[in-house]
Amino acid sequence: MGRNLQSGERLRPVDLARRHGLSTQAVRNYEEAGILPAAGRTPHGYRTYTPLHARALRAFLALVPAHGHPTATSIMRAVNRGAADEALRLVDESHAQLLDDRRTLEAVERALRGLELTAASHPDTASRSDTASGPDATFIGPLAEQLGIRPATLRTWERAGLVRPRRDPRTGYRVYDEADVRDARLAHQLRRGGYLLEQIAPLIAQVRAAGGLEPLEAALGDWRGRLSARGRAMLTGAAELDAYLRERG
Structure with missing residues (x-):
C-alpha cells in the first residue's frame, strides 16, 4: 500500500487510485455513488482526498467480496450519511443469509x-x-x-x-x-x-x-x-468497516 498516510495529508485522485490498483475514473465513480465521502476541492476545482477517503475505499473494497457490490455500496452510503445503525443492519442481514x-x-x-x-x-x-x-x-x-x-x-x-x-x-x-x-x-x-x-x-x-x-x-x-471464503471475507470486511467508523468518529 506504500507509505503511511498522515492525518492532514491531501491526495489526488491518482494517488488514491494507485494505492488500490484502480483507475482514477473508478475513484470518482465511487465518490459520486456515495461510497466515498465528498472530496475537497482546490481553488482550481480539482478534487482532493484525505486519509479518511483512503480508509473508506479500503473498507468498501473489503466489503465487496463479503457482501457483494450492491450491499457493500448500500453499507458505505449509510455510513457516509451518518446512518451507522442501518449499515450494521445490512451487515447482519448478510450474516443471516x-x-x-x-x-x-x-x-x-x-x-x-x-x-x-x-x-x-x-x-x-x-x-x-x-x-x-x-x-x-x-x-x-x-x-x-x-x-x-x-x-x-x-x-x-x-x-x-x-x-x-x-x-x-x-x-x-x-x-x-x-x-x-x-x-x-x-x-x-x-x-x-x-x-x-x-x-x-x-x-x-x-x-x-x-x-x-x-x-x-x-x-x-x-x-x-x-x-x-465468504465467511473469512466478512471478518476482513468487518475489521475494515470498524476502522472506518472509528476514524469518522
Missing part, C-alpha cells in the same frame, strides 16, 4: 448421507425392478412403501416437480426409474429435515443437472469452500 446458506448445505449433505445409508441397507432394491416395465424401475406403491410414506405424498411431490415418473403406455400407471427413486429419497430426507417443497425443488434440479449424486458431491465441496 450466510448462516441460512450453511444450513441448506448441511441439509443437503445429510440427505446425501441418508441416501448412501439407504442404498447400503437395501441392496435388494434393484431386484424389485421386475415389477415395472423396465430395468431399475418401480411403481408408486412399492416406492411409497420403501420410503414409508403414502402414495398421495409421491403424487404431491410430482406436482411440485420433485419427481417426474413416466407413464406405462399400456396401463397408464406411474413408473419410477432409478433417477426418480433417487430424487424421491432425496426429497424424503429433506422433508424430514423440515424443508418445504419449494425449497427442495431447486436442490433436486441441481442433482439432475449434475447427472447424479456423485457429481453433486463435488459441487457441494465447492459450495462449502465458497461459504468458508
Whole structure:
C-alpha cells in the first residue's frame, strides 16, 4: 500500500487510485455513488482526498467480496450519511443469509448421507425392478412403501416437480426409474429435515443437472469452500468497516 498516510495529508485522485490498483475514473465513480465521502476541492476545482477517503475505499473494497457490490455500496452510503445503525443492519442481514446458506448445505449433505445409508441397507432394491416395465424401475406403491410414506405424498411431490415418473403406455400407471427413486429419497430426507417443497425443488434440479449424486458431491465441496471464503471475507470486511467508523468518529 506504500507509505503511511498522515492525518492532514491531501491526495489526488491518482494517488488514491494507485494505492488500490484502480483507475482514477473508478475513484470518482465511487465518490459520486456515495461510497466515498465528498472530496475537497482546490481553488482550481480539482478534487482532493484525505486519509479518511483512503480508509473508506479500503473498507468498501473489503466489503465487496463479503457482501457483494450492491450491499457493500448500500453499507458505505449509510455510513457516509451518518446512518451507522442501518449499515450494521445490512451487515447482519448478510450474516443471516450466510448462516441460512450453511444450513441448506448441511441439509443437503445429510440427505446425501441418508441416501448412501439407504442404498447400503437395501441392496435388494434393484431386484424389485421386475415389477415395472423396465430395468431399475418401480411403481408408486412399492416406492411409497420403501420410503414409508403414502402414495398421495409421491403424487404431491410430482406436482411440485420433485419427481417426474413416466407413464406405462399400456396401463397408464406411474413408473419410477432409478433417477426418480433417487430424487424421491432425496426429497424424503429433506422433508424430514423440515424443508418445504419449494425449497427442495431447486436442490433436486441441481442433482439432475449434475447427472447424479456423485457429481453433486463435488459441487457441494465447492459450495462449502465458497461459504468458508465468504465467511473469512466478512471478518476482513468487518475489521475494515470498524476502522472506518472509528476514524469518522
